[in-house]
Amino acid sequence: MITEDTPFVPEDDTYHRASEDPYEFETNWWSFNISERRIGGWLHAGYHTNRDQVIWRVFVWDANGADPGRLAYYRRAPDVPMPADADLRDITFPQGGFSVKMLRPLMDYHVAYADRDAGFAVEFEHRSVHPPFRFTPGQAPMLDNPHLDQLGHLTGELTLRGERIPIDCFSVRDRTWGPRGGPHAQSRKASHLRGEHTVRNPGGPRWREIERQRGRGRIEYIFGHTGAQTGFLGFVRPQDGDAQGWSPMNVGWLLRDGRFERLDPAGSRMRNFRDPATGWNAHMLVDLADVTGRTMQAEGFTVSHMCEHATGSNALMRWEYDGQIGWGEDQDGWKPDHFTAMLSALRATR
Structure with missing residues (x-):
């Protein structure tokens, strides 16, 4: 096994x-x-x-x-x-x-x-x-x-x-x-097949609520490192986030003093802030904990973007943690109709 x-x-x-x-x-x-x-x-x-x-x-x-x-x-x-x-x-x-x-x-x-x-x-x-x-x-x-x-x-x-x-x-x-692809790319849940996308924790800004819709195939992957001694990597689960905008990170690592340890999902989370013009992430707060009890807080800003499919972006990220600057990425993946719904809510004026 x-x-x-x-x-x-x-x-x-x-x-x-x-x-x-x-x-x-x-x-x-x-x-x-x-x-x-x-x-x-x-x-x-x-x-x-x-x-x-x-x-x-x-x-x-x-x-x-x-x-x-x-x-x-x-x-x-x-x-x-x-x-x-x-x-x-x-x-x-x-x-x-x-x-x-x-x-x-x-x-x-x-x-x-x-x-x-x-x-x-x-x-x-x-x-x-x-x-x-x-x-x-x-x-x-x-x-x-x-x-x-x-x-x-x-x-x-x-x-x-x-x-x-x-x-x-x-x-x-x-x-x-x-x-990957074909039937492996589609949710088999009855609610998804009916076109229903529930939200586990309703409330908060409408755009965040749309981002938390389930069965949408959302995937987000973030990382940042300062050399071989300090940094982190994790997969974010927006589908399981709360109304305040904190999304758990279920797998990944924390690197400190040159030692890698797996993330503790119970203590690792990310909160993002989006640019209302593009819908892309602009700023992030990240709380990290590993399975040995070590913790870290990171704050990141996007400095450039690559948008291959007209929805989310791959962004170069500048991170700060532990008094250091690190570099990495935010890979923010969406299906087109889901991204369009989120962006419409983010741009709403009434």
């Missing part, structure tokens, strides 16, 4: 063919930031393992624009054929995608991508500062899918419109595999 303490093994560095489900999907995600330039970046690939197709994306954002047409760089290649024997330990994704090379099993990797026509390139080494954390199947939001998160020290270089910019940051990579 797999538990949260079951270690990953070197074979987990490559792809899994866990079932014959046509919706089997395995992700490979890398993030980086250049805080002094308010730059955030992703390299992401999702492999439909039983269809031998991959969708890969590379994007970089800054404070000058958030949608794909205004990003510092954006490229997306959907439904690209990929060989069935693809090995994630040493791969270049087809049709001009990025490359990944494992340097030390489960810990260290080289990642690179270039688009010479656009004067763009990114190359870095991700040197992990701890073994990958497992978040056990059965815990929302992963539920049916194994998931790992891992903090690393990234060093390398970004070339943006021909300018060479050093990368030296601490950021996160993650992996998830298992069925």
Whole structure:
């Protein structure tokens, strides 16, 4: 039986063919930031393992624009054929995608991508500062899918419109595999099938109440770190929040004095404040507690956004905690009709 303490093994560095489900999907995600330039970046690939197709994306954002047409760089290649024997330990994704090379099993990797026509390139080494954390199947939001998160020290270089910019940051990579999409993306609850979206704790501002509607597929993921010594990561559960706007964080870690411990869901929560013009998060308060009793309070501000799907955003976050400044992200995921309802309430004048 797999538990949260079951270690990953070197074979987990490559792809899994866990079932014959046509919706089997395995992700490979890398993030980086250049805080002094308010730059955030992703390299992401999702492999439909039983269809031998991959969708890969590379994007970089800054404070000058958030949608794909205004990003510092954006490229997306959907439904690209990929060989069935693809090995994630040493791969270049087809049709001009990025490359990944494992340097030390489960810990260290080289990642690179270039688009010479656009004067763009990114190359870095991700040197992990701890073994990958497992978040056990059965815990929302992963539920049916194994998931790992891992903090690393990234060093390398970004070339943006021909300018060479050093990368030296601490950021996160993650992996998830298992069925995703189709019936696996829909709630099977009778209330959801009827189009009803209840609120566990009614009250408070209307926009917050809409954000707490259940069965909507909301997901939120936040993290921030100051080197390898201090920081946090957690999944937020807006569906289980209270009328005052505090949402619990059910899985994640607290890092203090170089020691990682799992979050205690009973003492970990986030309260967000949204920009009424965009609907995106602008400011956050976070209370953290781990399973050993250590606590931390963090306050964060978004400094730049990437909005790929015209709803929520991926934001570069500036955090303060323990008298330190840290950097990370807020990934604020919505379904379009849910986001539209929330934003309408946030903008209401009567």
